Amino acid sequence: xxxxxxxxxxxxxxxxxxxxxxxxxxxxxxxxxxxxxxxxxxxxxxxxxxxxxxxxxxxxxxxxxxxxxxxxxxxxxxxxxxxxxxxxxxxxxxxxxxxxxxxxxxxxxxxxxxxxxxxxxxxxxxxxxxxxxxxxxxxxxxxxxxxxxxxxxxxxxxxxxxxxxxxxxxxxxxxxxxxxxxxxxxxxxxxxxxxxxxxxxxxxxxxxxxxxxxxxxxxxxxxxxxxxxxxxxxxxxxxxxxxxxxxxxxxxxxxxxxxxxxxxxxxxxxxxxxxxxxxxxxxxxxxxxxxxxxxxxxxxxxxxxxxxxxxxxxxxxxxxxxxxxxxxxxxxxxxxxxxxxxxxxxxxxxxxxxxxxxxxxxxxxxxxxxxxxxxxxxxxxxxxxxxxxxxxxxx
Ligand SMILES: Cc1ncc(COP(=O)(O)O)c(C=O)c1O
Numbered sequence: 001x002x003x004x005x006x007x008x009x010x011x012x013x014x015x016x017x018x019x020x021x022x023x024x025x026x027x028x029x030x031x032x033x034x035x036x037x038x039x040x041x042x043x044x045x046x047x048x049x050x051x052x053x054x055x056x057x058x059x060x061x062x063x064x065x066x067x068x069x070x071x072x073x074x075x076x077x078x079x080x081x082x083x084x085x086x087x088x089x090x091x092x093x094x095x096x097x098x099x100x101x102x103x104x105x106x107x108x109x110x111x112x113x114x115x116x117x118x119x120x121x122x123x124x125x126x127x128x129x130x131x132x133x134x135x136x137x138x139x140x141x142x143x144x145x146x147x148x149x150x151x152x153x154x155x156x157x158x159x160x161x162x163x164x165x166x167x168x169x170x171x172x173x174x175x176x177x178x179x180x181x182x183x184x185x186x187x188x189x190x191x192x193x194x195x196x197x198x199x200x201x202x203x204x205x206x207x208x209x210x211x212x213x214x215x216x217x218x219x220x221x222x223x224x225x226x227x228x229x230x231x232x233x234x235x236x237x238x239x240x241x242x243x244x245x246x247x248x249x250x251x252x253x254x255x256x257x258x259x260x261x262x263x264x265x266x267x268x269x270x271x272x273x274x275x276x277x278x279x280x281x282x283x284x285x286x287x288x289x290x291x292x293x294x295x296x297x298x299x300x301x302x303x304x305x306x307x308x309x310x311x312x313x314x315x316x317x318x319x320x321x322x323x324x325x326x327x328x329x330x331x332x333x334x335x336x337x338x339x340x341x342x343x344x345x346x347x348x349x350x351x352x353x354x355x356x357x358x359x360x361x362x363x364x365x366x367x368x369x370x371x372x373x374x375x376x377x378x379x380x381x382x383x384x385x386x387x388x389x390x391x392x393x394x395x
Pocket of ligand 1 (some may be wrong): 127169232233235244
């Protein structure tokens with residue numbers, strides 16, 4: 001049979017790293033590869049109680065269709081939370097999506113024509129590339145340091161590329177590096193976007209998982225021209241299984257994005273929107289998030305301490321103030337994919353995500369992403385120690 005796929009399917013392929021990650025997900029492996037929240041932070045009992053309340057008080061409505069924008073009372077709560085974080089918005093600007101990932105897909109569908117330039121951090125979130133790739137953009141990437149994107153490099157890209165559609169950034173505790181963009185750079189980013197007339201896509205699922213340092217205002221809070229699209233998510237602050245996130249955008253953009261959402265899936269699960277809404281009504285969301293921060297801080301410190309103790313001094317690492325990941329840089333001759341496939345997995349049963357997969361262009365092979373939220377503290381120490389032993393031999 002002639003499977004006459006559309007041209008864009010050329011860009012939709014499983015990656016070699018994906019197969020390696022499947023191996024890393026086996027139960028006898030200590031995996032730093034996932035991006036999962038710690039299961040112990042899920043408020044199972046509270047959500048059971050909320051579920052019972054929803055069923056007894058609003059059962060038929062919770063099981064009915066709602067609207068593509070999502071449950072009104074949930075959107076009202078999110079508008080308030082956004083305002084508290086410095087983003088001025090209204091109900092017209094905010095709607096509910098199936099996690100941040102759907103936001104990436106909808107924005108890609110709405111803005112990217114074949115050959116358009118999308119600017120990303122280097123490295124960047126793999127899930128964003130998966131969402132953008134089918135629309136066949138050209139990637140231009142901006143190097144980062146410990147304060148985020150290099151703004152001079154960004155300006156050079158904007159100055160020399162007429163077809164830039166948007167700049168994609170994960171400003172807090174970036175996936176994969178754990179780096180946070182400084183306040184000054186956020187302001188400069190918006191100034192540059194205004195000057196060169198491009199959009200910004202601010203993907204912010206980790207913003208509230210800050211366990212150290214000062215909260216920094218979202219990029220959207222500096223937006224005076226409606227050119228920043230902000231994506232938020234319940235995945236890391238409540239549960240990824242509920243598949244709930246939100247978009248904040250200028251009214252016309254929000255309306256158009258919501259039309260695309262309607263075409264994709266009609267709406268989010270009414271029941272899940274009720275659960276999140278009633279959870280926020282019945283319990284204190286900020287207290288819940290605080291308990292996540294406390295646990296992740298301990299886990300992050302355990303991992304960084306183990307990295308300092310067990311890895312060779314030629315390995316550098318980021319020390320994130322929040323989020324789920326640290327990023328290791330091995331000596332240049334060490335290919336993190338080969339190391340994991342040939343030594344770390346078979347000998348030590350330890351996994352990470354090889355860094356090459358996070359580079360849209362100009363792949364660098366000597367990095368890996370290490371997740372600390374998913375593993376126990378005991379396994380963090382055991383796994384990093386095993387990585388240290390193998391790395392010392394390998395180097
Ligand atoms: C930077 C970033 N954006 C978006 C997502 C998508 O998350 P969700 O769709 O669960 O909100 C993730 C998930 O790990 C992420 O790391």
